[in-house]
Amino acid sequence: MEDLNWLWILLPVVAVVGGAGLLVPRRGRKSAPPAPPTAPTAVETPVAPAPAGAPVDTAPAPAAPALDVPEPVSGRMVRLRSRLARSGSPLGAKLLAVLSRDSLTEDDWDEIEETLLLADVGAGPTSELLDALRTRVRVEGVQGTTAVRALLREELLRLVDPTMDRSLATAPTDTDGGPVPAVVLVVGVNGTGKTTTVGKLARVLVADGSSVVLGAADTFRAAAADQLSTWGRRVGVPTVRSDREGADPAAVAFDAVRQGRTTGADVVLVDTAGRLQNKAGLMDELGKITRVITKEAPLSEVLLVLDATTGQNGLNQARVFGEVAGVTGIVLTKLDGTAKGGIVVAVQRELGVPVKLIGLGEGPDDLAPFDAEQFVDGLLGS
Numbered sequence: 001m002e003d004l005n006w007l008w009i010l011l012p013v014v015a016v017v018g019g020a021g022l023l024v025p026r027r028g029r030k031s032a033p034p035a036p037p038t039a040p041t042a043v044e045t046p047v048a049p050a051p052a053g054a055p056v057d058t059a060p061a062p063a064a065p066a067l068d069v070p071e072p073v074s075g076r077m078v079r080l081r082s083r084l085a086r087s088g089s090p091l092g093a094k095l096l097a098v099l100s101r102d103s104l105t106e107d108d109w110d111e112i113e114e115t116l117l118l119a120d121v122g123a124g125p126t127s128e129l130l131d132a133l134r135t136r137v138r139v140e141g142v143q144g145t146t147a148v149r150a151l152l153r154e155e156l157l158r159l160v161d162p163t164m165d166r167s168l169a170t171a172p173t174d175t176d177g178g179p180v181p182a183v184v185l186v187v188g189v190n191g192t193g194k195t196t197t198v199g200k201l202a203r204v205l206v207a208d209g210s211s212v213v214l215g216a217a218d219t220f221r222a223a224a225a226d227q228l229s230t231w232g233r234r235v236g237v238p239t240v241r242s243d244r245e246g247a248d249p250a251a252v253a254f255d256a257v258r259q260g261r262t263t264g265a266d267v268v269l270v271d272t273a274g275r276l277q278n279k280a281g282l283m284d285e286l287g288k289i290t291r292v293i294t295k296e297a298p299l300s301e302v303l304l305v306l307d308a309t310t311g312q313n314g315l316n317q318a319r320v321f322g323e324v325a326g327v328t329g330i331v332l333t334k335l336d337g338t339a340k341g342g343i344v345v346a347v348q349r350e351l352g353v354p355v356k357l358i359g360l361g362e363g364p365d366d367l368a369p370f371d372a373e374q375f376v377d378g379l380l381g382s
């Protein structure tokens, strides 16, 4: 109980701080904060009937768990910044080292180019940055560590683009029939961290005072639904799932959204499998999920989860999902495991949509809203 008292004390604080960076202001909120500790049976609540031919079961309600108190969102970017800085940050450190040399030769510029390419910044953004740096070093005669760092910070920031809208649409949507939950569909190939991200995001939303329903539409792997239920249970969030391996993911997604609607939830987060080997199959599956969900509520976000350590491979995935899934935001996971932060720039360019969230580790609160300035400062080791 003592833990839970902390939750109620924390919620108003987190709602203010978290709302600034991550979430759009709520419109027409109609529901109370997450299930209070006295109603633990809200976890894994029964679902509405499945569409014809696609039965969906729900697991029985477990015994009352002690609920976690998610870490406030506000401190997380600071953690990212220090992690990036601690990682040795080859990108920022190497660029600074070369740019600080007395007079830059062609070999030095080649070294800068190579560093950027190795950090997965991508060919287009690399040549843009090189042109900008060359011009400014020549024209402005920038010299000295402080001035060079300021120049590099400015130009890296321009590439990462602080003007992009990175807020998450997690406010209920107004429809003719009244407000319906925001629906966030999470897509990406297997192993990138989708289920983990859905679990972490549920915690962020709970910390923000939202009521959440999870939909385990990754029916390919039975353990994925267990994994998701565990995440939900820890913060008192119900999970709609099927225990039948290979059940129709669209049916589970539909039931999750219906459940959210019936219970007046603010947000429904839907995890998917993304295991399909070809574009046509992927398009069919995601198309069907989207079609059935939108019978209940419009899609508010389609988040593509990409593993930051996969480089060019990740970009290829981004391209395919971008074409078939109408992606509105990118979640870059495992940024803690790579020094190649340049992927942020490359993937935004590839898809034309912003990185909205980043994964910083395997801990339950290792998910942060992406902040361009903090990210660049982390790269520069400041």
Ligand SMILES: Nc1nc2c(ncn2[C@@H]2O[C@H](COP(=O)(O)OP(=O)(O)OP(=O)(O)O)[C@@H](O)[C@H]2O)c(=O)[nH]1
Pocket: 188, 189, 190, 191, 192, 193, 194, 195, 196, 197, 218, 221, 224, 272, 273, 274, 332, 333, 334, 335, 336, 337, 358, 359, 360, 361, 362, 366
């Ligand atoms: N280091 C690190 N590991 C992460 C991060 N996000 C996820 N992981 C790990 O990546 C592994 C795969 O995560 P899942 O969430 O199961 O991935 P998935 O995309 O749902 O995989 P499938 O269910 O197989 O499609 C797990 O071991 C996670 O703990 C992150 O930001 N950093």
